[in-house]
Amino acid sequence: MDLKDFELIYTQDRCEINDKQKIERKIREIIGDNNISTKEVDILAYTKDASLITLNWAIQGKIAGLPDFIIWPDTVEQICNILKFANQEKIPVIPYGEGSGVVGGAIPIRGGIIIDMKKFNKIIEINDKNLTVTAQTGINGMNLERYLNAKGYTTGHIPQSLYISSLGGWIAHRAAGQFSTKYGKIEDIILGMEVISPQGEILNFKPIPRASTGPQLEKLFIGGEGTLGIVTEATLKIWPYPDKRILISYAFSSIDDSFKAVRQILREQIYPAVIRIYDSFETSRHFPDIENAKDKVMVVFVCEGNSKLVELEESITREKSEKNSGIDCGVHPVEHWFETRFRITETSAMPPYKIVFDTIEVASLWENASAIYHSVLDSMKKLQGVIMITAHVSHFYPNGVGIYFTFGGVPSKEQTDLEYYQKCWDTIIKAVLDAGGSIAHHHGIGINRAHWMESEWGNSVNTLREIKKLLDPNNILNPGKLYVDTWKGGET
Ligand SMILES: Cc1cc2nc3c(=O)[nH]c(=O)nc-3n(C[C@H](O)[C@H](O)[C@H](O)COP(=O)(O)OP(=O)(O)OC[C@H]3O[C@@H](n4cnc5c(N)ncnc54)[C@H](O)[C@@H]3O)c2cc1C
Known part of the structure; x- marks a missing residue:
C-alpha cells in the first residue's frame, strides 16, 4: 500500500503547492540535504499525532493530514530562514515535538512543512544557585528528567507521556504532570524562553523569577499550540531530588466524600505531590485486589520532599482522610500506581x-x-x-x-x-x-476542541484571532488550530 491508497480525512483548505521541486530545492539550500525528507515512509509517519481516533483510521487505511516536506533543522537560523521562505511562498509550517499530543495539534491539516524539533535536544546549563535548567525544546521529556535525576535534581514535571513527549510540546499545550499538585503545571515551571515568531524573528524572554514589566507577553506562547511562534529554548525551575517519599491510600464511600477530604487537605496548604481520585468504576479496573476498596473510590497520595515536612504532610493527609470516613488501604495501591503509571x-x-x-x-x-x-x-x-x-x-x-x-x-x-x-x-x-x-x-x-472555544471564551477568541493576524499575517504557522479558522491569510 502506498500513500495514494490512503483516504485523506482533512482535505478542507489544503494548500496545494504548485512547483514542489523548486520549493524542495530552496528548503534544501536553507537546511542542507541531511535535514529533509520527502520519502513516503516519513510523510506517512507525520500524518497524525496520538489522537486516539487516528488509530481507528489507521486500521481502515485512512490518514489524518498529508504533509509535503519533513525537516529536522539543527540551528535557530535555519528555522528563521524556513519561516521567512514559507511566508514568501505562503506554505503552512507545523512545529512537531514527539507527536504525543491527543487533540490533533500537530496534524498537518493543510499540508506544508513539518518542522520536527528533535535535533534541538541539548541541555545547555544547570544552575544550582538559581535552581534552573536551560534546554532546547526538542529534548525528550524522559531524557531531560533522567539527566537531572543523575545530577540530583528533578523538574517535578512528570506527565504520563514523559517518554514520548518533548519540552516544546509541553509548553505549546500547557501540559500538567502527575506530580503537579506540589511542583506546579508547566506555566508555573517555565522562567524564560526563546521563541521564533511566525515571520522568522527571534524573541527572547529572559529567565526571571517574576517581573513587573508590563503584561507577560511570553505567556502567549505557553499554550500557543505552535500557532504564534516556535519555542526553541526554555529555562525551567528545578528542585533537589526529594529526600523522602511517603505512600498513602484511602478508600472512600463516594466521590463526594473523597472530594471533601482532598479539599480539606489543600485548605491547610498541604500539597501532596501526587493525588489521584479514581471513581468506583476505575477503582475496580485498577485495584481489583484491594478488598477494602471494593465498590469504593480509591485515593492515592504521594508526599515527597524534606523528611520532616513530609511527615507533617502525611499526618494531616491521614487526619483529613479519616475524618471523612476514609479506610486506610496501605502502600500497595500506590506501589501499583508507580509500577503502571506509564503503561498506555x-x-x-x-x-x-x-x-x-x-x-x-x-x-x-x-x-x-x-x-x-x-x-x-x-x-x-x-x-x-x-x-x-x-x-x-x-x-x-x-x-x-x-x-x-x-x-x-x-x-x-x-x-x-x-x-x-x-x-x-x-x-x-x-x-x-x-x-x-x-x-x-x-x-x-x-x-x-476548536469549535468549543467560542463557548469557552466568548468574543475574546476574536482578540486571539487579531493577535494571530498581527504576528502571522499570512497564517502559515500551524493554521486551523486553537479556534475555528477559515482565514486563508493575507488581507482580512
Ligand atoms: C499516553 C499519553 C499520555 C499523556 N499524558 C499526559 C499528561 O500526563 N499530561 C499532559 O499534559 N499531557 C499528556 N499527554 C498529551 C501530550 O503528551 C502532551 O500534549 C504533550 O505536551 C505533547 O508533547 P509533544 O512533544 O508530543 O508535542 P506534539 O504532539 O508534537 O505537538 C503538540 C503541539 O505542540 C506544538 N509544538 C511542538 N513543539 C513545539 C515547539 N517547540 N514550539 C511551538 N510549538 C510546538 C505542535 O505544533 C502541536 O500543536 C499524553 C498523551 C499520551 C498519548
Whole structure:
C-alpha cells in the first residue's frame, strides 16, 4: 500500500503547492540535504499525532493530514530562514515535538512543512544557585528528567507521556504532570524562553523569577499550540531530588466524600505531590485486589520532599482522610500506581474491536466538580452505543480540580467513526460547560476542541484571532488550530 491508497480525512483548505521541486530545492539550500525528507515512509509517519481516533483510521487505511516536506533543522537560523521562505511562498509550517499530543495539534491539516524539533535536544546549563535548567525544546521529556535525576535534581514535571513527549510540546499545550499538585503545571515551571515568531524573528524572554514589566507577553506562547511562534529554548525551575517519599491510600464511600477530604487537605496548604481520585468504576479496573476498596473510590497520595515536612504532610493527609470516613488501604495501591503509571497499551487495544475510545480532561472550581462528574456520566449513559464512561481526578488546587474522563462506544451503522467520536466529545463538553466547567485542563485545544472555544471564551477568541493576524499575517504557522479558522491569510 502506498500513500495514494490512503483516504485523506482533512482535505478542507489544503494548500496545494504548485512547483514542489523548486520549493524542495530552496528548503534544501536553507537546511542542507541531511535535514529533509520527502520519502513516503516519513510523510506517512507525520500524518497524525496520538489522537486516539487516528488509530481507528489507521486500521481502515485512512490518514489524518498529508504533509509535503519533513525537516529536522539543527540551528535557530535555519528555522528563521524556513519561516521567512514559507511566508514568501505562503506554505503552512507545523512545529512537531514527539507527536504525543491527543487533540490533533500537530496534524498537518493543510499540508506544508513539518518542522520536527528533535535535533534541538541539548541541555545547555544547570544552575544550582538559581535552581534552573536551560534546554532546547526538542529534548525528550524522559531524557531531560533522567539527566537531572543523575545530577540530583528533578523538574517535578512528570506527565504520563514523559517518554514520548518533548519540552516544546509541553509548553505549546500547557501540559500538567502527575506530580503537579506540589511542583506546579508547566506555566508555573517555565522562567524564560526563546521563541521564533511566525515571520522568522527571534524573541527572547529572559529567565526571571517574576517581573513587573508590563503584561507577560511570553505567556502567549505557553499554550500557543505552535500557532504564534516556535519555542526553541526554555529555562525551567528545578528542585533537589526529594529526600523522602511517603505512600498513602484511602478508600472512600463516594466521590463526594473523597472530594471533601482532598479539599480539606489543600485548605491547610498541604500539597501532596501526587493525588489521584479514581471513581468506583476505575477503582475496580485498577485495584481489583484491594478488598477494602471494593465498590469504593480509591485515593492515592504521594508526599515527597524534606523528611520532616513530609511527615507533617502525611499526618494531616491521614487526619483529613479519616475524618471523612476514609479506610486506610496501605502502600500497595500506590506501589501499583508507580509500577503502571506509564503503561498506555489499553488505548490501542480498542480500535481492532471497532470501539471508538478517548479521554477528555476538563477543569472546574470545587463548587462545580461534583455536578460536572455526575452530569457527564448521566449524559454519556444516555448516548447510544456508549459502553463505558469513567473518571479519575488527578490535578488539584485549593480552588478546584482537573477531571479526566475516559469513554468508549460503538458507532451505529449509519455513522462514521469521526461522527460518533465528535458526538461523544460534544456530549461531554456540553455537560461540562452547562455545569460551569472549562473545556480543557492540560491536553490543549488543537482541532478537537476548536469549535468549543467560542463557548469557552466568548468574543475574546476574536482578540486571539487579531493577535494571530498581527504576528502571522499570512497564517502559515500551524493554521486551523486553537479556534475555528477559515482565514486563508493575507488581507482580512
Ligand atoms: C499516553 C499519553 C499520555 C499523556 N499524558 C499526559 C499528561 O500526563 N499530561 C499532559 O499534559 N499531557 C499528556 N499527554 C498529551 C501530550 O503528551 C502532551 O500534549 C504533550 O505536551 C505533547 O508533547 P509533544 O512533544 O508530543 O508535542 P506534539 O504532539 O508534537 O505537538 C503538540 C503541539 O505542540 C506544538 N509544538 C511542538 N513543539 C513545539 C515547539 N517547540 N514550539 C511551538 N510549538 C510546538 C505542535 O505544533 C502541536 O500543536 C499524553 C498523551 C499520551 C498519548
